[in-house]
Amino acid sequence: MSRKLYHGAAYYPELWNEGVIEEDIQQMKEVGINVVRMGEFAWSNTEPEKDKFDIEFFTSIINRLYEHGIETVMCTPTPTPPRWFSYGHPERMYVDHEGKVMDHGSRQHACTNHPYFRERAALVTENLARAVGSLPGVIGWQIDNEFKCHVSECMCHTCKEQWHDWLKNRYETIENLNEAWGTKIWSEYYHSFEEVPQPGPAPFLHNSSLSTMYQLFSMEKIAEFSDEQAEIIRGYSKAPITHNSSIAFSVDNERLFKHLDFASFDTYAAYDNFPAYLINSDLWRNFKKGKGFWVMETSPSYAASLESHGTPHPNGYLKVEAAAAYALGAEGFCYWLWRQQRAGCEQPHGSVLSAWGKPTVGYQNVLEVEQLRKDIEPVILATTPSQAQLAITYSDRSKAFLKTEPHRNLSHRSLVTDFYERILTMGIHRDLIPEEASLDGYKVLMTPFIHYLSSEYIKRAEQFVKEGGTWIVGPLTGGRTEEHTVHTDFALGELERISGADVLFTYPMDDTGSIGRAFDVSAPLGMWSSVFEHNQDTVVGTIEEGLSAGKAFITEHALGAGKIVMLGSLPLGDAGDQLIQRLVDHYCVGANVSLRTDVTKGTIVAPRQGDGYSIWFVINMDGNGGSVTLPKEGLDMQTNTKVNPGTLKLEKFEYRVIQFNEK
Numbered sequence: 001m002s003r004k005l006y007h008g009a010a011y012y013p014e015l016w017n018e019g020v021i022e023e024d025i026q027q028m029k030e031v032g033i034n035v036v037r038m039g040e041f042a043w044s045n046t047e048p049e050k051d052k053f054d055i056e057f058f059t060s061i062i063n064r065l066y067e068h069g070i071e072t073v074m075c076t077p078t079p080t081p082p083r084w085f086s087y088g089h090p091e092r093m094y095v096d097h098e099g100k101v102m103d104h105g106s107r108q109h110a111c112t113n114h115p116y117f118r119e120r121a122a123l124v125t126e127n128l129a130r131a132v133g134s135l136p137g138v139i140g141w142q143i144d145n146e147f148k149c150h151v152s153e154c155m156c157h158t159c160k161e162q163w164h165d166w167l168k169n170r171y172e173t174i175e176n177l178n179e180a181w182g183t184k185i186w187s188e189y190y191h192s193f194e195e196v197p198q199p200g201p202a203p204f205l206h207n208s209s210l211s212t213m214y215q216l217f218s219m220e221k222i223a224e225f226s227d228e229q230a231e232i233i234r235g236y237s238k239a240p241i242t243h244n245s246s247i248a249f250s251v252d253n254e255r256l257f258k259h260l261d262f263a264s265f266d267t268y269a270a271y272d273n274f275p276a277y278l279i280n281s282d283l284w285r286n287f288k289k290g291k292g293f294w295v296m297e298t299s300p301s302y303a304a305s306l307e308s309h310g311t312p313h314p315n316g317y318l319k320v321e322a323a324a325a326y327a328l329g330a331e332g333f334c335y336w337l338w339r340q341q342r343a344g345c346e347q348p349h350g351s352v353l354s355a356w357g358k359p360t361v362g363y364q365n366v367l368e369v370e371q372l373r374k375d376i377e378p379v380i381l382a383t384t385p386s387q388a389q390l391a392i393t394y395s396d397r398s399k400a401f402l403k404t405e406p407h408r409n410l411s412h413r414s415l416v417t418d419f420y421e422r423i424l425t426m427g428i429h430r431d432l433i434p435e436e437a438s439l440d441g442y443k444v445l446m447t448p449f450i451h452y453l454s455s456e457y458i459k460r461a462e463q464f465v466k467e468g469g470t471w472i473v474g475p476l477t478g479g480r481t482e483e484h485t486v487h488t489d490f491a492l493g494e495l496e497r498i499s500g501a502d503v504l505f506t507y508p509m510d511d512t513g514s515i516g517r518a519f520d521v522s523a524p525l526g527m528w529s530s531v532f533e534h535n536q537d538t539v540v541g542t543i544e545e546g547l548s549a550g551k552a553f554i555t556e557h558a559l560g561a562g563k564i565v566m567l568g569s570l571p572l573g574d575a576g577d578q579l580i581q582r583l584v585d586h587y588c589v590g591a592n593v594s595l596r597t598d599v600t601k602g603t604i605v606a607p608r609q610g611d612g613y614s615i616w617f618v619i620n621m622d623g624n625g626g627s628v629t630l631p632k633e634g635l636d637m638q639t640n641t642k643v644n645p646g647t648l649k650l651e652k653f654e655y656r657v658i659q660f661n662e663k
């Protein structure tokens with residue numbers, strides 16, 4: 001990819017006639033769209049009959065767009081196998097947890113593990129890659145589309161066989177599996193791998209190990225499919241490959257992006273929940289650290305399907321969404337979709353042009369984004385996102401554990417997003433990092449809501465602490481083993497051994513009247529909690545009331561040059577927010593976290609680093625305006641005028657770009 005900022009849209013020329021396509025290209029040029037993403041649902045266009053491939057249509061569209069200065073991210077069409085694939089073949093289809101077999105007519109209806117699906121997917125991708133892979137207009141590839149966005153783990157017969165193979169590979173002997181899962185319970189004992197069921201219909205809950213392992217199996221299989229597809233494309237194309245994912249889908253994003261070239265995500269977060277939008281940028285930047293990520297899909301105004309719709313963005317919001325994405329590391333910002341569809345189940349979805357070719361309610365906002373893109377491109381290309389000093393570990397594997405064991409309907413996504421929002425609101429520049437990410441460059445590491453922490457992770461975090469880092473662990477972290485069982489040595493296993501905390505018991509604190517006090521704040525405590533022995537040397541937070549009055553819920557233990565802080569419980573309500581904020585503040589100050597501002601709630605600062613200077617993108621996200629204190633004199637990059645130290649005020653949905661010299 002050339003070094004520029006992309007502003008794009010999903011495009012479906014296969015749905016329109018020549019006259020409309022010509023109009024689309026002219027309109028794209030007017031708007032400033034410089035990239036389109038195409039082809040992800042076009043299997044029946046590229047292979048209308050089995051083994052009859054017709055790629056000519058896309059070849060000519062790609063070339064034509066390129067002549068007009070519009071580049072293409074080409075997609076493999078595998079989320080929608082055609083009718084010749086599905087007709088009369090229920091055994092090739094996805095089967096849900098209730099045993100219902102999917103039929104044709106929507107998407108993700110096929111079992112992606114079925115050998116025939118893999119064979120046909122490989123063929124269509126190979127033909128496509130061979131035909132368009134070296135066209136100058138193709139600057140990137142997207143494999144499939146939103147893996148596992150509608151479906152989760154397939155329960156078909158093929159998957160059952162592969163599940164058994166996966167188990168054999170993981171456990172080697174059935175005795176190992178029986179021991180690991182504790183299958184003497186409820187007469188679950190298995191005499192062979194073939195006897196192990198899938199977590200399908202059952203009168204009550206399945207064994208936690210069975211449920212969690214089946215999810216990990218499914219996550220691995222879909223990533224293997226992605227790897228397979230990428231290998232085929234690489235045989236014919238040098239263009240980098242991605243997939244458009246999300247934290248909402250049943251995939252392990254860290255694993256999925258391991259063998260892809262760049263990371264991208266889709267998001268349709270509502271404007272009044274902008275942290276749910278921003279969390280993606282702070283996470284996706286770290287799946288392929290050092291490489292720009294793409295916002296592959298977002299709505300120019302509102303998402304919708306036949307059954308529901310989002311609220312249209314207020315005018316001005318789209319521009320700050322784009323500003324935040326680019327400032328936080330995006331190289332591409334793309335809409336779903338260019339032209340409203342005239343058929344199918346997503347006809348009502350927001351677009352840039354209507355089905356009748358007129359500008360939509362979001363159109364002016366798209367023009368504002370294009371103006372922004374032009375304005376900030378030089379400064380973005382000359383700088384990179386600043387290395388954060390605080391990291392929060394994000395784990396999709398922990399999402400699987402939490403899906404198996406959600407206590408009272410805990411949602412991984414909400415827990416993580418709420419936690420993230422606190423750090424965001426405190427004005428601390430932050431990274432969300434996958435489990436296996438390097439901890440270099442960080443001063444504070446936070447590990448909330450991860451039922452199972454791998455030995456490898458614990459060792460790395462321990463080393464990070466010994467070298468001077470502060471590791472804040474919890475809540476809800478470390479209480480389960482790799483096999484999704486309870487530890488039998490210590491409540492928190494290996495983690496407890498190094499944490500210096502002595503866990504007395506664990507239990508759900510919600511509604512027990514428990515109150516904890518730390519940092520001069522008393523707050524109700526909730527969530528499944530670890531209660532620590534009250535030790536004068538390590539106690540930071542004391543339980544004042546409730547079943548464990550007098551014991552501890554926060555401890556701090558020195559290790560090497562750093563410290564481990566155990567947060568055993570979740571402080572709740574406004575007082576809880578305040579307590580957590582003081583805790584984070586205390587340890588960030590102690591760890592000398594300097595990439596932090598006093599920006600007001602609803603406004604963000606995205607810091608970037610240049611050669612001998614730094615840049616602040618100050619962006620009002622909530623439409624209420626805001627302010628931040630500039631620590632020293634800066635240069636306003638939009639007006640090329642000096643700005644004094646002190647308060648910088650922002651209007652509704654305004655953004656400012658301030659440069660600070662470091663010399």
Ligand SMILES: [Zn+2]
Binds near residue numbers: 111112
């Ligand atoms: Zn299946």
